[in-house]
Amino acid sequence: MLSFKLQAWNALAPGLEDSSDWSRWLEQPVSLPAELHKVALKQIPPMLRRRFTELGRCAAGAALPLLEDVDGVPGVFASRHGDTPLTLSLLEGIAGDEPMSPTGFSLAVHNAVSGLLSIARKDVSEVTAIASVENLIPHALLEAVTQLQNSESVLCLIYDVPPGVQIISATLMVERRAVANC
16 A cells, blocks of 8 residues: 655645635635746756746746755656647747757756756756656656655656646655554
8 A cells, every 4th residue: 555644735826826825715716817927936046047937937936945954855747748838839940940949949858847956956866757648646646655665755746837728836745654554
């Protein structure tokens, strides 16, 4: 049997930027604004910060508060679509016979957010980047819980920008839970 304890959580979406915002919204859901405010990421050096796309800023902005007192932690980074706006802009460029931007391409891959966040934190812990058409959250949690066999805690970062929908990012820190055998 797999068992884990949710150690902490954080989430960002347009208009929902802290736990009190989320609590109010869960009690009385309303339509969310279309735009997410620019996430500052002041903990990250400016030269690296500028490489984060809007989706990357949202994901990192949800993760960094949970990582303040953590030196190194393995991570599971999960996104169904990845950075859709960036990918679409690269495809439009290809269709228009424009040269491919190496930086744009490197930021469009599924593990871009995990790489940038690892570099910013100087964290060399293992990272898994996953995508799933269906059941992304259960798959991400399954991967995180599986990694608990080798680690005391695991960061599980779920972020996405589905076509035509707002950016959303949720971050969970899971840890081992002692299970008594009866």
